[in-house]
Amino acid sequence: MKLKWNMLRALAALALCTSWQAHAADTCGLGNGKPATGTPIQLGAVVGKTGPEDFSSAARAAAAYFKCVNANGGINGQPIEYTVADDAWNPETAAQVASKLVKDKQVVAMVGSTSFVECGANTKLYEQEGVSVVAGTGVPRACFFAKNYAPFNQGPRLSVTSAAQYIAETFKLKSITCVAPGIPGFGDWVCGGVEAWGKAAGVAVKSVLFDPGALDGNAIALQIVGTQPDGVVLGMPRGMMLPILAAAEQQDLAKTYKWALGTPAYHVDMPKVLGKYWADRVYVHMELQPIDNDGPDTKNWKAIMVKYGDKKDPIDTFSQAGHLAARATTQALLSVKGPVDRKSASAAIKGIKNLRTDMLCGPWYFGNGDRHNANHTGRMAVITATGFKTITSCFDAKDAELADILKTEASGASVN
Amino acid sequence: MEQLLPFIAVGLGIGAVYALSGVGLVALYRASGVVNFAYGALGGLGAMVCWEIVDAGYAEWLGWLAAIVTATLLSFLYGRFIAPLLTHQDRIVRAVATLGFALMIMGLAQWYWGDAPRRLTLPTDTGGIEFNGRRVINYTRLLALGVALSMTVGMALLLTRTRLGLGMRALQSDRTLSSLLGIRIARVDAWAWAITGVFAGISGIFLGNMIKLNPAVLTFLVIPGLAAAIVGRLASLWATVAGGLVIGVIEALAALHPVSAKLGTSAAFIVAITVILWLQRGGIGLSRDNSHLQ
Numbered sequence: 122m123k124l125k126w127n128m129l130r131a132l133a134a135l136a137l138c139t140s141w142q143a144h145a146a147d148t149c150g151l152g153n154g155k156p157a158t159g160t161p162i163q164l165g166a167v168v169g170k171t172g173p174e175d176f177s178s179a180a181r182a183a184a185a186y187f188k189c190v191n192a193n194g195g196i197n198g199q200p201i202e203y204t205v206a207d208d209a210w211n212p213e214t215a216a217q218v219a220s221k222l223v224k225d226k227q228v229v230a231m232v233g234s235t236s237f238v239e240c241g242a243n244t245k246l247y248e249q250e251g252v253s254v255v256a257g258t259g260v261p262r263a264c265f266f267a268k269n270y271a272p273f274n275q276g277p278r279l280s281v282t283s284a285a286q287y288i289a290e291t292f293k294l295k296s297i298t299c300v301a302p303g304i305p306g307f308g309d310w311v312c313g314g315v316e317a318w319g320k321a322a323g324v325a326v327k328s329v330l331f332d333p334g335a336l337d338g339n340a341i342a343l344q345i346v347g348t349q350p351d352g353v354v355l356g357m358p359r360g361m362m363l364p365i366l367a368a369a370e371q372q373d374l375a376k377t378y379k380w381a382l383g384t385p386a387y388h389v390d391m392p393k394v395l396g397k398y399w400a401d402r403v404y405v406h407m408e409l410q411p412i413d414n415d416g417p418d419t420k421n422w423k424a425i426m427v428k429y430g431d432k433k434d435p436i437d438t439f440s441q442a443g444h445l446a447a448r449a450t451t452q453a454l455l456s457v458k459g460p461v462d463r464k465s466a467s468a469a470i471k472g473i474k475n476l477r478t479d480m481l482c483g484p485w486y487f488g489n490g491d492r493h494n495a496n497h498t499g500r501m502a503v504i505t506a507t508g509f510k511t512i513t514s515c516f517d518a519k520d521a522e523l524a525d526i527l528k529t530e531a532s533g534a535s536v537n
Numbered sequence: 538m539e540q541l542l543p544f545i546a547v548g549l550g551i552g553a554v555y556a557l558s559g560v561g562l563v564a565l566y567r568a569s570g571v572v573n574f575a576y577g578a579l580g581g582l583g584a585m586v587c588w589e590i591v592d593a594g595y596a597e598w599l600g601w602l603a604a605i606v607t608a609t610l611l612s613f614l615y616g617r618f619i620a621p622l623l624t625h626q627d628r629i630v631r632a633v634a635t636l637g638f639a640l641m642i643m644g645l646a647q648w649y650w651g652d653a654p655r656r657l658t659l660p661t662d663t664g665g666i667e668f669n670g671r672r673v674i675n676y677t678r679l680l681a682l683g684v685a686l687s688m689t690v691g692m693a694l695l696l697t698r699t700r701l702g703l704g705m706r707a708l709q710s711d712r713t714l715s716s717l718l719g720i721r722i723a724r725v726d727a728w729a730w731a732i733t734g735v736f737a738g739i740s741g742i743f744l745g746n747m748i749k750l751n752p753a754v755l756t757f758l759v760i761p762g763l764a765a766a767i768v769g770r771l772a773s774l775w776a777t778v779a780g781g782l783v784i785g786v787i788e789a790l791a792a793l794h795p796v797s798a799k800l801g802t803s804a805a806f807i808v809a810i811t812v813i814l815w816l817q818r819g820g821i822g823l824s825r826d827n828s829h830l831q
Binding site for chain 1: 543544547551651652653654655656658662663665671672675677678746747748749751788789791792793795798799801802
């Protein structure tokens, strides 16, 4: 009986992998073209939309995917009702909206969440209430150290450490300055990763943590000059990077230092916004695969965004992550036998293993671990006059904090 | 000293724009007695309009012109049609009304342009003066310094050599008496609002370029301008210029140490409070016109 069950699981996993590789057009869910009409299945997300920066890209991509699913048979006939709540970058608001979704709306799972504050405020609630979160993008440390919260991205710490690794190894740099907003559980954690890597690699790393509420690009650029580095890495949202890069341009700092940016800079508009000065002078880490790759899953993501998304929806790494989160959740819910409730949904989501797609460098999994950071392999691109040029193959972030994750993966628990 | 040079140069550049903002605020206050909290929002809106025009592919000079015209026109319209309705209100009420105006402009701009990252570049950004192979100051900051000083000279000449300036100075001394002497108060006021709009438009372009092109950020950049104006006791143009430059340099020098760096943005408050306390030492008020305090 046990053997039969294992065989069935293996076949299901194979079917899942095959179906993930097969999408080239706007295909999703059951793909039968019939609108779902049954009792809606409640899903939710908490995003930081209003505030210093709009972090709703992943949830927008997830919403587009769920629209596609609802137009194609839903979850075995049941449509998905997807509610996205804005935490306005406020932990109290994050707790309130999450409580509303979990306790009042009775969501069966959370999908595509992306926030600076919600992980610290809500991961305990999700664990207590048995809600699994397939996050779009995790931002602070708390998003990667929770039992029920699994993001599709690598996280800013790994992204910025990878960026530092790349410029240090490629240009033989001896010192690097890491710049990040001094938000507790974010800036210190992000630059702490670069510092730990630098210590092991023999690269002197200094950190500049600034007050995000009083962002002054000139002062930060001057602080960078004060640390006298060979290279600079920025770990922060795109909107915070720009004033610093503009001030650095005005002081002609690209001539003196090598610059690398975390994943938020990987956005189609960024090369145009930065302008000619930065062309071929600034490197960007990609937590997921390039948005212009030819893979069928990437093409499917774009096709769905065109057909079911809004024209204003960003096409960036966060959107890729939100799409993947929605798709993984849909596949998991479709595999539920019987009613889809919180318990069955959570079991199916936690059962996601060895998920392979051309949008990621390595396999993704949820599993039953105490924390989740399945994605830790990415690539580098350089900003050119017209866009991005991918310049490396996939490489692993060298972060000692990943030891427990790598141990789990080495045991084979993430793929079998 | 060589290490301090880039910090001082950067500080002078941004300080020049604070000075320009301060002079624009003082010009209006001297004529109409209104502290214009909408100054930053007007400049911010101008900068966003400039970006929109340049992004649509039009010539940059057209964008700069549009920024100044937008800020001037809105400021003039407020001064011509809204401000006269509040003439007999307390000065605090008139100042708070401009705050409402600022929030309206900021809200509309945020709604229309959102938070998407944008940059307002100027042709002068890419060149500058180098020292020991490192750029100490770029031409945009030098231009800001030149524009701030020239516009202050222009404002001083307007106040002392023209009939409009005479009217503005008369209103500063006594509005009722000026009215009895035949000075057309509404007209002089409207001109003062238009002039402050020109200053706001130009400041907005520079601040959008040097700090961040975002309506909310630019709206609140009225604060260092106000601090500079307070250094000038809301009366002296040249003391205002000095105040703006000092605030800019202190802000930049604060970046030298991680602890002081966290206080850099408080430089405007620190300078303003220090000056107020120093001026109060002998019981002297903010300006000669203390009627609002009575």
